[in-house]
Amino acid sequence: MGKPTISDDPLYQMLRNELIAEFNKARDEMDASRLNSGDYRGRDLRNLNADGLDFSDSYFRNCDLKGIDFRNTNLEGASIIDAKVSGCYFPDELSPEEIRLSLETGTRLRYRR
Numbered sequence: 001m002g003k004p005t006i007s008d009d010p011l012y013q014m015l016r017n018e019l020i021a022e023f024n025k026a027r028d029e030m031d032a033s034r035l036n037s038g039d040y041r042g043r044d045l046r047n048l049n050a051d052g053l054d055f056s057d058s059y060f061r062n063c064d065l066k067g068i069d070f071r072n073t074n075l076e077g078a079s080i081i082d083a084k085v086s087g088c089y090f091p092d093e094l095s096p097e098e099i100r101l102s103l104e105t106g107t108r109l110r111y112r113r
Contacts, residue, residue: 079109
């Protein structure tokens, strides 16, 4: 875990450029294993198909994440400070308090075991 990075990975670049429909179409055909530790600050990621993705240690400050289903997504170590999360589903391993702390103070999401 460290600073979020900006990768040249094609799927990562689709998300950075807010090409969500294109990402959703390509994600099952390409290697989606390099999305963790990403810097997604300020991006509009609504309508993202996040099922099965690994966004651990990623940075989602000020992102629009409204309506995304993260139930089967690895968000451990991610930070969601000031993100828009209305209508989101989060993994059962994340308590509401943990989500609130990350939204309000930027703490990294810690899974309960």
